[in-house]
Each structure stands twice: as structure tokens, then as C-alpha cells.
Amino acid sequence: MYLSDNDVIKCVSRALEINIKKININSSYKNIEKWDSLGHLNILTELDKSLKGKAFKLGALAKAYSIKEIVKVLKSHKLLK
Amino acid sequence: MIDFKIDNLSYQLGSLKISYNSLSKKFPSWDLKKVQQKTGIKFIYQSSENEDVLILALKSAKKTLKNFNKKNIDCIVVVTQTAKNKLPSTACLVQDKLGLNKNIISFDINLGCSGFVYALGIINSLLKNNLCTNTLLICSDTYTKFIHKNNRTCKSVFSDGASSCIISKNNKSNFTPNFNFYSDGSGGKDLIEKNGFIEMNGPEVYFFTTNTVPKLFNNILKKSKVKKENIDHFIFHQASKLVLDKLANILKIPENKMHTNYDQIGNTTSSSIPILLCELEKMNKIKKNQIIILSGFGVGLSAATCLIKWN
Numbered sequence: 001m002y003l004s005d006n007d008v009i010k011c012v013s014r015a016l017e018i019n020i021k022k023i024n025i026n027s028s029y030k031n032i033e034k035w036d037s038l039g040h041l042n043i044l045t046e047l048d049k050s051l052k053g054k055a056f057k058l059g060a061l062a063k064a065y066s067i068k069e070i071v072k073v074l075k076s077h078k079l080l081k
Numbered sequence: 082m083i084d085f086k087i088d089n090l091s092y093q094l095g096s097l098k099i100s101y102n103s104l105s106k107k108f109p110s111w112d113l114k115k116v117q118q119k120t121g122i123k124f125i126y127q128s129s130e131n132e133d134v135l136i137l138a139l140k141s142a143k144k145t146l147k148n149f150n151k152k153n154i155d156c157i158v159v160v161t162q163t164a165k166n167k168l169p170s171t172a173c174l175v176q177d178k179l180g181l182n183k184n185i186i187s188f189d190i191n192l193g194c195s196g197f198v199y200a201l202g203i204i205n206s207l208l209k210n211n212l213c214t215n216t217l218l219i220c221s222d223t224y225t226k227f228i229h230k231n232n233r234t235c236k237s238v239f240s241d242g243a244s245s246c247i248i249s250k251n252n253k254s255n256f257t258p259n260f261n262f263y264s265d266g267s268g269g270k271d272l273i274e275k276n277g278f279i280e281m282n283g284p285e286v287y288f289f290t291t292n293t294v295p296k297l298f299n300n301i302l303k304k305s306k307v308k309k310e311n312i313d314h315f316i317f318h319q320a321s322k323l324v325l326d327k328l329a330n331i332l333k334i335p336e337n338k339m340h341t342n343y344d345q346i347g348n349t350t351s352s353s354i355p356i357l358l359c360e361l362e363k364m365n366k367i368k369k370n371q372i373i374i375l376s377g378f379g380v381g382l383s384a385a386t387c388l389i390k391w392n
Binding site for chain 2: 017034036037038040041042044045056059061062063
């Protein structure tokens, strides 16, 4: 199972329940109010669902507070299309 | 062989019971329906302005001492991180307020969610060395007094409360309780009090827990030579639904052996394990000679697991 940049954006949109049009590759906890500690857990849960249980095995995702950082972590673990 | 027994379990929650529904009305932008799906928590308990760690501790301890001669207490241990005053220790104040012996050991342990299991380990060691016979163990915390009004993560999880019990030597038992401890201060920043407010990095604490607890769990089974199938009850710190579901999934714990009460009480930090034990005992769910695994984890970051036989 691999994700694209766009899939990551969709996961964040679903997790934070924010219209996908308001999220892009530059979105992060700094410009999205709902992206707090609980919001981040929701994002990880969504990624985990999409990656069939692989996200919660990647400790680095706990520190990935932006879409770019999430993409970078997934890329380094060969989980990005 | 020296074993201990846990008696007279009691607890006292903060007097303000708050439902998620009422929190939702107060903070409409917090999307608490979604939060509740993750935490599983329906109610939290806050201490009132007049309640502090000492007051909750005394209320709980008085219930514990209702059926125990206080003259026989020769050790007081209080687990707390949110005492009103940094000094003196809450344990010394408890000695005075309850009119306990002055020839007594009394000290505090500065730990959170792993604190009850740590305290059992320390008391077990004191009992083995004949330094005491009956310990009044109290866990008491008022985290909610240190949560910023806009902190959605902490405000929707933590409850205030105290628990208490008597830990005594059990000479009749041939069981040896086993302990396992773990500390990683590099994660200290992930659950920290800063400028008077508690901040928690949920994902980091989650990763710590789901990685560390299974390791401690497997180590203790090896050390105790006990098979997982022979454990009757799994009593874990009541962090949240998300954490406990994941641990149950990783460790393949049968549903009827994994006990929870976070939905009704929230996360009472060091008191969550003894409160759950107290409830299960009241409901006759734990019985003499059953094997129980206790596991606490959180602030420190710190974790502790022990395998005990219920006496």
C-alpha cells in the first residue's frame, strides 16, 4: 500500500474534518487550528487506516507536524507513490 | 518468599462531574464528538476550588481506614505531582491530619501514571527488608488545575482524584510478585508542566506507550515464567480508548480479561489503576489467587509493570 501527496492531503482533510480545498502541501499545525495534539493523533489514525497498520509503526510520524514532513517520512520508508 | 496484599481500596474523585456534552456546549469549535470517539471518555471529574491533592488524599484515606486500625500503619507513601505546596511532602501532612503514628516512614513519589506500580515495587522492597508492615499508599493528583482553558487535548482527558489502600506483608503466600521498570527522560518534554500549565504531545506519548508496554509485558512473562493464558486480569493505566484498544490489539488480550473504566471516570493518572482495582473488587470480578498484570505508563516518560497474585 502506497500513498501519493494527494492521498496524504485527503487523510489530513478527513482527520481534521476540514474542506480539502483549504489544505495543500504547505499546510501544517501552524496554519490549521485543529491540528493540535489530538488532531495529530487523528491524522495518524487516518494514515494508519490508509496504510493498513503501517503508520503507527513509524515513530517519526509523531514529530511530523506538516504535510511536507509527513510526505518526507513516508518517502523515507518507501510508502510514497 | 515474600508477597504482599492490597486491602481496603478506596477512592475519591474531584467533586465536579463534567460530561462531554456540557464541554461541547462550552467549546463548540472543539469538535468533541470526534474527540470522544478517540478517547472514549464520557465524563471527567475536576476538583473544586476548595479541593487540592491533600484534601482528596485525606477523603480517600479516611474511607480506607474505616476498617483498619490506624495504629498499625507504619509507613505512608503518597504518589503525587500536583501538590499545592512543593514542600513539605504530602505524606508528612497526611501523617499529621490523620493522627497516625509518629514513628513512621513517610515520603512522596513524584510520578504520574506509572506511580502506583512504582510505589508497589518500593513498598514490596520495604516489606522484604522488614522496614514496615502496613503501608498506607495514596495516589492523588489534580492535573486539571494545571490545564489551560484552551488545551483541548488535556482538558478532554484528565480527571482529578485520589485513591488509597493498605499494602501489607502476606506470609501465607508462596507467590513472588515481579516488577519491571522503564524510564526515558528524552521524552520528558512530551508531557510536561511549563509556566504553570501541563502540555502533552499525544502522538509521542502514544508511540512511547505502544512500543514500551508490550516489551515490559513480554519481559515480565519471561521473568515470572507465567504464560499469558494464565493471567486472569489485565489492569492497565486508563489513558484513553485509543491507547488501550491498541495495547489490547498488540498483546492479543481477550476482551473479558481487559478491564476499563475510562469512559466513566477519565484519566486519573496515578489513581487510575487502583480505582479500577477497587471497582472490580466491589463487583466481585477479581478473586483470591487470581493472577493480575498491572501496567502504568506516561509522564517521565516512565513505565512500570508488575505481576501479582490477588490475596
